[in-house]
Amino acid sequence: MSISFPLEFEKMSGTGNDFVIIDNRNNVVPVEEQSEFAGKICRRMFSVGADGLILIENSDKTDFGWSFYNADGSLADMCGNGARCAARFAFRHGIAEAKMRFATSAGIVEAEILDDEVVRLQMTQPFDFRLGLSMNLGGEERPVAFVNTGVPHAVIFVEDEEIAVKKLGRKVRFHELFEPKGANANFARILDDGRLEVRTYERGVEDETMACGTGAVAAALFATMQKGMESPVEVVTSGGEELTVIFDLLDGPVAENVFLQGPARCIFTGKLTAEALL
Numbered sequence: 001m002s003i004s005f006p007l008e009f010e011k012m013s014g015t016g017n018d019f020v021i022i023d024n025r026n027n028v029v030p031v032e033e034q035s036e037f038a039g040k041i042c043r044r045m046f047s048v049g050a051d052g053l054i055l056i057e058n059s060d061k062t063d064f065g066w067s068f069y070n071a072d073g074s075l076a077d078m079c080g081n082g083a084r085c086a087a088r089f090a091f092r093h094g095i096a097e098a099k100m101r102f103a104t105s106a107g108i109v110e111a112e113i114l115d116d117e118v119v120r121l122q123m124t125q126p127f128d129f130r131l132g133l134s135m136n137l138g139g140e141e142r143p144v145a146f147v148n149t150g151v152p153h154a155v156i157f158v159e160d161e162e163i164a165v166k167k168l169g170r171k172v173r174f175h176e177l178f179e180p181k182g183a184n185a186n187f188a189r190i191l192d193d194g195r196l197e198v199r200t201y202e203r204g205v206e207d208e209t210m211a212c213g214t215g216a217v218a219a220a221l222f223a224t225m226q227k228g229m230e231s232p233v234e235v236v237t238s239g240g241e242e243l244t245v246i247f248d249l250l251d252g253p254v255a256e257n258v259f260l261q262g263p264a265r266c267i268f269t270g271k272l273t274a275e276a277l278l
């Protein structure tokens with residue numbers, strides 16, 4: 001690898017979805033090395049460890065651009081929690097003002113730093129709504145809904161508190177219905193206090209993560225369309241933190257003005273050594 005060390009980075013957490021963030025506007029991690037670098041740096045116990053790598057890039061039309069890599073080194077078009085972390089990083093480092101626009105592979109997103117660590121993100125328009133799907137999960141035929149909220153998401157409503165997210169999630173994530181790209185698998189449960197619990201098995205991490213922003217949005221949309229909930233939907237993540245999803249739902253189905261709001265925290269800053277990539 002041609003990367004020079006030590007290399008400055010930050011570790012951020014968006015409601016428990018954690019990321020390594022690097023300012024790459026000077027091309028410190030060249031594009032041809034990014035995927036392998038992501039896979040190595042995100043490896044828990046052996047390196048920094050994270051659900052994903054975010055590289056902040058230059059952009060002609062917006063405040064900045066980014067490249068987002070999952071922990072396995074695959075590129076993803078969008079990441080709701082990662083985008084909130086990127087916005088806070090950009091604000092703290094003077095790359096953007098409190099209200100900003102940045103370019104992702106899913107389209108341009110807008111973000112606003114509210115107070116302190118809370119970031120509100122305007123998502124790209126959800127598309128490819130698929131209702132009326134079903135699949136056999138654990139011997140039971142269950143209804144499944146699908147939507148792309150920047151990345152593909154399947155949503156399954158459950159009533160049981162204990163659900164084998166890893167086992168069932170894998171089945172959904174690789175199900176033939178979602179070939180060739182697969183889908184993130186979300187298990188959603190309406191709680192007695194009116195909030196929506198969402199647990200997500202993520203593509204590219206290949207495990208349950210502590211939160212998934214685009215998954216929270218997908219589940220909140222279907223909770224409104226199919227389960228009588230209303231915007232704003234308060235989502236409780238696997239890690240126990242809260243995300244708020246705000247949107248206008250129109251017939252079609254079409255969702256407009258979709259916002260994801262919640263904390264994005266800088267956990268630590270550091271310098272990578274070459275040994276972080278072994």
Ligand SMILES: N[C@@H](CCC[C@H](N)C(=O)O)C(=O)O
Pocket residue numbers: 017070075076078079080081082151152184202203204205209211212213214215
């Ligand atoms: N955790 C993210 C989603 C990241 C991308 C996903 N793993 C995929 O490849 O589809 C979020 O907060 O939205």
